[in-house]
Amino acid sequence: MNTILKSSAMAVAMLVAGLGSMSASAAENPMESVGIEHNLYLECLSLSKDQSESPLKRLVEECGYDPGMQTEEFVKKYHDLVNVDPETTLADRLATSSIKYTEYERSFFYRIDAVVATASSLEDANAKFAKLEQEAVENISPKTTGGRSVLATFSTLRHSLDYWSKAEAGSADTQSFQRRPWWIKLIVAVVDAYVTAEAGSGIGSAASTVAGWLLDLIFD
Numbered sequence: 001m002n003t004i005l006k007s008s009a010m011a012v013a014m015l016v017a018g019l020g021s022m023s024a025s026a027a028e029n030p031m032e033s034v035g036i037e038h039n040l041y042l043e044c045l046s047l048s049k050d051q052s053e054s055p056l057k058r059l060v061e062e063c064g065y066d067p068g069m070q071t072e073e074f075v076k077k078y079h080d081l082v083n084v085d086p087e088t089t090l091a092d093r094l095a096t097s098s099i100k101y102t103e104y105e106r107s108f109f110y111r112i113d114a115v116v117a118t119a120s121s122l123e124d125a126n127a128k129f130a131k132l133e134q135e136a137v138e139n140i141s142p143k144t145t146g147g148r149s150v151l152a153t154f155s156t157l158r159h160s161l162d163y164w165s166k167a168e169a170g171s172a173d174t175q176s177f178q179r180r181p182w183w184i185k186l187i188v189a190v191v192d193a194y195v196t197a198e199a200g201s202g203i204g205s206a207a208s209t210v211a212g213w214l215l216d217l218i219f220d
Helices: 002-006 008-017 024-028 032-046 055-061 071-082 090-094 103-118 122-139 145-165 172-178 182-199 201-219
Strands: none
Touching: 032 055, 032 145, 032 182, 032 201, 055 071, 055 201, 071 182, 071 201, 090 103, 090 182, 103 122, 103 145, 103 182, 122 145, 122 182, 145 182, 145 201, 182 201
16 A cells, blocks of 8 residues: 555656646646645555544555654544534634635635535536636635645545546445445545645545545435
């Protein structure tokens, strides 16, 4: 598993170099590498042998994530963030955010909520997110914490949606996820994106693992 992440720097470089075929917002998003890294961790977690183990613990022990602290402390610190109700709106999540956003930066999270509430399909959601991301790339500065967070949110959102839309058939879990309603994939991707922007790529990936499981319990 660690091989996947030890080669992440090379993967990021190769993927960013190949962005010419992607949307303008993807090519221009200065936080593009965040979404790419997120998917590397997500792939590692999806291939984990023991899915019953805490995804935060697996993130460290199987995927090579360096939390900068003892694993037990790391799991305890981020347990609540990863295990939050996936249907909680971004507006509500922002109430406890440690990041200081400007009103304009904050507005992107409210508009993401609006897309989730009104999208008629994943394709519709992707198109609306692409317009929002383009606006963010053109108007948000990556020099501030809030600006980087917003841009990282869109990069992760796009990569996460792409991942779940093209989940590899080799994993029982991803096969199951492919059969879930499209809007569950959308909600999980939003959870991914928000947690990644708040706490980092690997933690966002761990959050998506929990979100998918919780939504299955609620809606099966």
